[in-house]
Amino acid sequence: MTQKERGDAYWCRKLAAASIALLTKVNNLVVTHTATTAGTGKGEDELDEEVAQAERQAMALLERASKGANVH
Structure with missing residues (x-):
């Protein structure tokens, strides 16, 4: 190779x-x-908010990773 x-x-x-x-x-x-x-009995709105929060956290990690920061 x-x-x-x-x-x-x-x-x-x-x-x-x-x-x-x-x-x-x-x-x-x-x-x-x-x-x-x-x-x-969690409603759909509560689940949607949890998903949105997880997406915000993922975006923050991606931004930190793209800047070369330690993601741990």
């Missing part, structure tokens, strides 16, 4: 690993949310 091919392969593996990690986190959130909200 050439140096470029090795570099491309590295980033492909890194992206795949990050995608799997994100999918796992989303799945865990869904399972946890489903278990904790079963029978609580």
Whole structure:
């Protein structure tokens, strides 16, 4: 493999690993949310607000990552 091919392969593996990690986190959130909200009678508006809050947090993390900041 050439140096470029090795570099491309590295980033492909890194992206795949990050995608799997994100999918796992989303799945865990869904399972946890489903278990904790079963029978609580949460309305659709409350769930929409939780989704909006999670989206705001994700955007903040993406902005920090794009600026080169530590996202931990």
